[in-house]
Structure formats: C-alpha cells, structure tokens
Amino acid sequence: MVILVWSMGWTLLILLVVLTVVHGNPTVMVRTGSGPTVGFDQHPNSVPLGEDIQTTTEGESEVVEEVMTTGVLNPSHYPARRAATVVQHYLNTRYGSPYRWIFLSTVHSGSAEEVAEMGRKYQLALTMQEMISNVSGQCSAELFFPGGEGQSAPQVQASCEGLHQSNTTAQEEAFYQQHRTSNNLASGNNIPDSYGHVEPSMKPFWHLGGVASSFIMLRESNESTLYNMAQVANFTQLETEKDQLRFNYHVLLHEMISQEIIHWKLLVTWSPEQGVQVLQTELQPKCHHCEAPPNTTN
Amino acid sequence: MMMLGLGSVGLVLLSLAVQSGHGAQDSAVWSREETTERNYYTRYHNMSEITAWMEQMKRENPDVVSSMVYGQTYERRNITLLKIGLRSTERKKAIWMDCGIHAREWITPAFCQFFVKEILRTYKTDTKVNEMMKNLDFYITPVLNVDGYIYSWHNESTRLWRKSRSPGTGGCTCYGTDLNRNFYANWGMVGVSTDCCNLFYCGTKALSESEAWAVTDMLGKMREDILAFLTIHSYGQQLLVPYGHPNTTAPNHDELMEVGLGAAMAIKAVHGMDYTVGTSPDILYPFSGSSQDFARLIGIPLSFTFELRDKGEHGFELPEDQIQPTCEEAYAGAQHIITYTHDKAFYSYAATVTATLWTTLLAAWVSSAILL
Secondary structure (H helix, E strand, O other), X not given: OHHHHHHHHHHHHHHHHHXXXXXXXXXXXXXXXXXXXXXXXXXXXXXXXXXXXXXXXXXOEOOOOOOOOOEEEOOOOXXXXXXXXXXXXXXXXXXXXXXXXXXXXXXXXXXXEEEOOOEEEEEEEEEEEEOOXXXXXXXXXXXXXXXXXXXXXXXXXXXXXXXXXXXXXXXXXXXXXXXXXOOOOOEEEEEOOOOOOOOHHHHHHHHHHHHHHHHHHXXXXXXXXXXXXXXXXXXXXXXXXXXXXXXXXXXXXEEOOOOEEEEEEEEEEEEOOOEEEEEEEEEOOOOHHHOOOOOOOO | OHHHHHHHHHXXXXXXXXXXXXHHHHHHHHHHHOOOOHHHHHOOOOHHHHHHHHHHHHXXXXXXXXXXXXXXXXXXXXXXXXXXOOOOOOOOEEEEEXXXXXXXXXXXXXXXXXXXXXXXXXXXXXXXXXXXXXXXXXXXXXXXXXXXXXXXXXXXXXXXXXXXXXXXXXXXXXXXXXXXXXXXXXXXXXXXXXXXXXXXXXXXXXXXXXXXHHHHHHHHHHOOOEEEEEEEEEOOOEEEEOOXXXXXXXXXXXXXXXXXXXXXXXXXXXXXXXXXXXXXXXXXXXXXXXXXXXXXXXOOOEEEEEEEOOOOOOOOOOOHHHHHHHHHHHHHHHHHHHHHHHHHHHHHHHHHHHHHHHHXXXXXXXXXXXXX
16 A cells, blocks of 8 residues: 555656656746746836726726826827927928938937916927938927917927937038939939839938928827828929929828828928928828729739 | 861850750749748738748648638638648647738738748747647738738829728718728727728728628637737837727736737847837727727737837838848747747646646655555
C-alpha cells in the first residue's frame, strides 16, 4: 500500500517536472521578450487611467473616463491632437515653401480653458518636423478658437526652436530661377498618384500645394476638424507677375472627423522673398453624379 | 577557314540573341508568376492579383493553407478568407484578421498579404510561430470590401472611395454604406449619418450590407473559439481598443490597454514609429456599429483596430516604398497581441493542469506520511 503511494508520488513528481520544464513555471505566466511586462508609465503615450470605473459584467454601460477638454489635456487624446494640427497648418502658412513642409511629430503637453463667452484657448508644447530635411524643432503655441455663430478662423501664435535650421535658400533660389521665365510653364496632376508615387520633379510642386492648402486648412479648422491634404489633383503654372511665380491649384483635402474629401481651387503665388501667398480660394461642389457606372469589372 | 570563322561568329551572335530574348521572356514570366519574390510584397495589387495570390498560397502550402468563401458582396463577388494553421483532428482556437474594409486604405490588403507570407515563411523554423500554428488557426481576409476596393482601382477619380457599392434607397442617389458602421453593435447611435451620401452612412438597418453580414455570420459560428479579432485600417498610426461607442467600457479595458501599449512598443522598436493607443472616443472620435465593437460585445476578449501609416503626409496614398517598413512594424504589433493571446490560452491551461497535479502529489505525500 505504502509502496503504491510512493510510486504514485514519484510518477507524479516526474510528470510535474516534465510539465513544468516544457510549459513553464505554473505560478508565472510565460511571456515572450516583447510581452507586456513593462509598466504603463514607461510608454510615452500612456497616461494613468485613474479616473476609470471598471464594469464587471460584460456589455454594461457605465460612464467612465471622459475626454478632458478643459484643463490639463492628455497628449494622446483628440483635443490636443486636433489643436496641434492647427498649429502645424499655421507654421506652414508662415514658413512653408516648395522646400519646407512641416508636420506634427509629437504632442508633449497641453491645456485648454474657456474664455468667457468668447471661445476657447489652448496652450501646447509640441515637436514639429520639417519633412524634407528631417529636422525637428520644439514649439510652444497658443491657439484661440473663437466661439459664437460665425465661422471664424482660429488665431495662432507659435514659436519654435530649431525648425528653421534647414538651409533651403540655395534650392529655393534655383527652383525660382528655373521657373521664373515663362518659357516652359509647369503643370502636373495626381500628386501623389494612386500608388503614393511623386515624380522627383513634381515634389516641390507637391510641397507647395501642401503649404498653400495650409491656408485653407487653418482657416477652416475648429475643435471638430482634423485636416490633411490628400492630393494635388492638378496644378498649372501661370505667367510670372511682379516677380512672383503663380499657379492654379486644385487640391483634395481629407477631413478626418467627417472622413470627407473636400475639393478646393486656389490661386497661389510664391517667391523666396515673399513666401507662399494664397490670393483666391474656391470651394468645389461635391460631385455625386461623377461616379462611374455600377457595372465596374476588374 | 574564313567561312568557319564567320560561321562560329554567327553562331555566337545567334546564341547571344536567343539567350537575351529567352532571358527577357524568362523575366516576364518570372515577374508575373514569381509571387514569392520579395518585391511582390512591396507593391499594391488589384483584386484579381490578390485572388490569384490566394490560390498560389494554397497551392504552395496545401498542408497548412485552405480558403473559404464566406459571403458575397453587393455586386455578388466572393468574400474569401485564408485559413492557415497546422491541421488537427481537434477543434482549434482561432485568430481573426480582416483588411480592406474601407476601399481606399490600400496599405491594409498589402499588410494581410505580408502577414500571410511571413507566417508561412517562418513557421517551419521559428519555434514560437510553429507552436502558434499548431495551437491556432489564422482566419485572414485580405479584402473584405471587394466591391469598394475594385472601384478604388477604376481610375484616379475613384481612388479615394471608402464605402461599399450598394446603391442608395428612398430617393437618395449616392452609393455605398460605411461597412464599419453597419454592425449590430449599438447600430445607428453615434458617429453615423442617415444620409446615404455621407461617408458614415450606416445603412438602412444593421447588417443591411452583405459584407457585414458575412463577417457577423462567421464570428457568430466561431465565437467560442476566437481569441483575438484584428481589423486593419489606415491612416493615423493608432491602435484602437473597444468601444468606439462612447461611455461604454470593455470589462477587460485594462488588459486591452496593456496589450495595446505593449504592441505599440513592439511597433516602435522596428522603425521608430509612434502609434497612439486608446479607445476611439478618446483618441479619434466616437462611433458605433463597428466590427471591433461587435467582436468585443459577443465575447471575443481581445479586439483591436489598427490604423497603419502615415499621419497625413501621404494619407491613403502611402508610397510603395513604405509598404515593407509599414508591414514589418504592424506585423510586430500583431504578433505581440497574438502571442499574448496564445500564451494566455495555452499556458494558463497547462498551469491549471500542473496545479492540479501538484495538489494530487501533495495529497499522496501527506497520505503516505500518515500511513508511515
């Protein structure tokens, strides 16, 4: 009887050792190297979820973590991100060129407050990146979204360190001289194309379209929008006037919150001294009847 | 002598000509058929290429790959998934992944193709992938919104199409329903429109779209077996956790966030790209009727929406030279989630068995001690 128990015990022990070795320590979950063993606070995007209330039964609704739209903003949440994108548009209107195109890289911190019946004010600390030279800069910005009925553009103030380091003077000058005389007026379409491709010779015109679009995107932005330029549908260079290169642009803007593609036509001028100016803008109607017939075969 | 010399020169020239012609023909054949070649996965492919590729994956890996037509689109095209895993007589747990639910997000079918290619390439040599292929079946739909995807390839003016291609009703003349608003998950409540011209049109009712119905049907049949549900979108560089519907928290929200943040770290480790993690109402916008919400609601514990590159510079028209790095980082993120989900299911089981045996052993020793 005793022998039986002993042999059973040994069998079990051997079995256990084998199991443990093969499948891991029974008290600790085995994880791969990239497993979630690192705590929340080591990830740049993580924020303590202190205000959560956990539901215990599946599918039940409970009011939990509300997005803070006033006070200290969570840099990962949408209010700071939308406001930061407005700053991006502003910086492009001020500093953008065929060789300088700025994009939001990171939101570090932000805060927002109501301004008594007039609107809402944001303060942000951001990193912006100039896409052509890959130079990054730290920026601090203040925005004011006017409240009330009218569609009034946001007001932005921003100062950045390090963004203008990229020396674009030589390239801009060469581009300007090349296209200034009206022998061969430039034009292009579908930039980028369906495959995301941009011909090298078209890149400065693509950047210029993006910068020009920033004027519209800045003007049209509010706390419920997030704009990017989706594509330059086409552009045509016009005769140089008053030493300014001049272009007609047809751009497609992607507004993320509605997912709409919005068509605009712009009259754009540029020179190294004057920078980018947008003289005219014209919203194009959404073309429902422009759809291909339904029997599209592949 | 001279004739001989001329003849030999002629022969050499002739053979060179034949060789170059043959070589040219060879390379044409090579580029058309050699879809395991690396540069296949660095280009976008239209629907017939993807269909041919699915057939090829089955042909080349008959012991681990099969396909399943699980529905029809509005225009009566097949909705097909690849089922990938080591064959087993027992019922297996599953991972669900779908791409191309929104037509213009071309990087997403490219990612599904890359994912399939990678697990097939590594499962024989990588012990972890092999283990997962043994214990799990991967159900991967490279293009869910087939009609919309084909439409977006039609010409430049259709490239940015998003929705399905079902016609509007009741006097509304626009086409398409947003498939990711059409699921039976708080359908029609938030972040939707009843205007059929709107990009968020949620349809005449939940599951009005056959594409959404097909997914719902499959998930319903498999719900006890699916460990993780991954739906792939672009752009924005985000990992969304349930629920898109606001003021609703998943019961395992903390776990979802932890796994999501781990996946984002894995992504960043590949090429340095930042992916933000959170619920859609927090980091993007609130919306209901999504496939992710539906998956979580029927009990699939890990349900993630991937928003791949970029952050707006190219948007939907991501350059082909970014396909590979984007897929590499997304693969690392997906693998993080899948590995977590696999280990939780299979090591927990072993842990239970082991714990039971320890208890039995202890009982045996105690009883033998008493007897002695």
